[in-house]
Amino acid sequence: MKKLITITICAVMALTFTACFNGKPEAKDDPQKQINHVEIPNPWVDCENIADAEKLAGFTATLPKTIPEGYTQKSIEAVKDNTVQIIYENGENKIVFRQAKGNDDISGDYNEYKENNTLTVGNLTVIVKGNGGKVNLATWVSGEFSFAISVNPGGKGLDNRAIIDMISSMDTNNA
Secondary structure (H helix, E strand, C coil): CHHHHHHHHHHHHHHHHHHHCCCCCCCCCCCCCCCCCCCCCCCCEEECCHHHHHHHHCCCCCCCCCCCCCCEEEEEEEECCCEEEEEEEECCEEEEEEEEECCCCCCCCCCCCCEEEEEEECCEEEEEEECCCCECEEEEEECCEEEEEEECCCCCCECHHHHHHHHHCCCHHHC
């Protein structure tokens, strides 16, 4: 009787293993099993200097002359016939300045902020967003161009004064 129970248990285990591993292995060459990954090409082109970025974007950029203390320019990029972007860094902190043709929000910052305000800087109306009294995002339109200053999106921003100083240092009346 013990032999019959042992043989029955072994048979059940063998059938269980067979059932669990009965699926045929996926063929890597099977086109129905392959997932097509389509990537959108990166539109940003690294530029050696601002003149190259302006030439690629198709306009003369209006840049801030005042940058908060400790920040240095790390890169200049452009999107053909559209946008100039300058990235400034101070350790792990980052400021991204953008200018583009048109009047859309060009910031690329889609975070939700608790504080949404409007500042008047000269004759400009600037929308500022942030948390805890700090500004993470400033956007405005001047002439035929949109501008954005994004500071550590979702992280620690800058004081209003630093943002106002950056914007005030620009000659946006000629933009």
